Amino acid sequence: MSNVAIVYHSGYGHTQALAEAVASGARSAGAQVSLVPVAEAEARAAELDRADAIVFGSPTYMGGVSADFAKFKDWTSGRWMEGKWRNKLAAGFTVSASWNGDKHNTLYQLLTLAVQHGMVWVGLGLPPGNNSSKGSVEDLNRVGASVGAMAQAHADQGVEGIAASDFKTFEALGRRVAEAAQRWQEEPLAKAA
Numbered sequence: 001m002s003n004v005a006i007v008y009h010s011g012y013g014h015t016q017a018l019a020e021a022v023a024s025g026a027r028s029a030g031a032q033v034s035l036v037p038v039a040e041a042e043a044r045a046a047e048l049d050r051a052d053a054i055v056f057g058s059p060t061y062m063g064g065v066s067a068d069f070a071k072f073k074d075w076t077s078g079r080w081m082e083g084k085w086r087n088k089l090a091a092g093f094t095v096s097a098s099w100n101g102d103k104h105n106t107l108y109q110l111l112t113l114a115v116q117h118g119m120v121w122v123g124l125g126l127p128p129g130n131n132s133s134k135g136s137v138e139d140l141n142r143v144g145a146s147v148g149a150m151a152q153a154h155a156d157q158g159v160e161g162i163a164a165s166d167f168k169t170f171e172a173l174g175r176r177v178a179e180a181a182q183r184w185q186e187e188p189l190a191k192a193a
Contacts, residue, residue: 002029002181004174005048007036008057009069014095015059017159018151021167022055022093025174031181033174038072049079052181053089054119055174056110060094063102065109073113080117089184090114091122091177092148093170095162097155099143107148122180124149124173129165140169149173 004026010016016037023033034047041048048054058069065073079085092110094103114121123146129139136142142165143150151166153159 002026002031002052002178002185003034003050004031004053004055004178004181005034005036005051006055006057006174007038007041007048007072009038009059009066009072010057011059011061011066011068013159014151014153014162015057017162018093018095018149018166018170019055019057021170022057022149022174022177025171025176026055026178027174028171029175029178029182031174031178038068041072042075045079049084051088052185053091053122053177054085054114055177056090056092056113058092058094058106058110060096060101060103060106063105065106073109076113076117083118086118088117088119089122089177089181090117090119091173093150093173094148095151095153095166097153099152101152103143103145103150104147107145107150111147120184122177123147124169125176126169126172137163138165140165140172142166142169
């Protein structure tokens with residue numbers, strides 16, 4: 001069984017709801033899952049250190065991670081100095097109100113954090129949805145990401161503004177990470193680390 005930690009910041013509830021979808025997907029693949037809000041990360045550092053994979057989640061605010069997630073990111077330098085997360089798997093997700101919202105910048109910040117820790121990044125692994133005349137907003141990966149999972153939710157709506165297909169996309173990310181973590185545990189490199 002793989003152990004997946006999902007560490008996230010949620011300003012208005014959207015990112016938390018999507019973190020829960022990632023968790024649901026990871027559990028469906030047999031993983032043990034810890035949901036860790038960034039405000040609890042320091043107190044729950046041992047859970048993060050024990051995880052086989054860490055999925056990072058932040059809303060996209062002003063073209064990047066939220067200030068709360070950035071504070072967490074800076075806190076992780078102590079884990080980096082000790083090599084605590086080296087060779088763990090990592091993935092990421094984000095949500096913003098606008099379709100673009102510079103969400104890729106957020107995912108690249110999450111990816112950079114992971115690779116600085118010596119982690120191995122797991123992308124979404126889904127083709128882009130809703131990108132042809134036969135496509136639909138009900139398609140998985142309707143926002144068309146590959147680096148991680150992206151969702152769009154209107155600024156004047158709560159969690160109900162997140163499309164069902166986005167929740168399914170985030171569940172798919174959770175499953176992919178859990179399955180990859182299980183395989184990674186069985187590889188000689190992971191055992192040697």
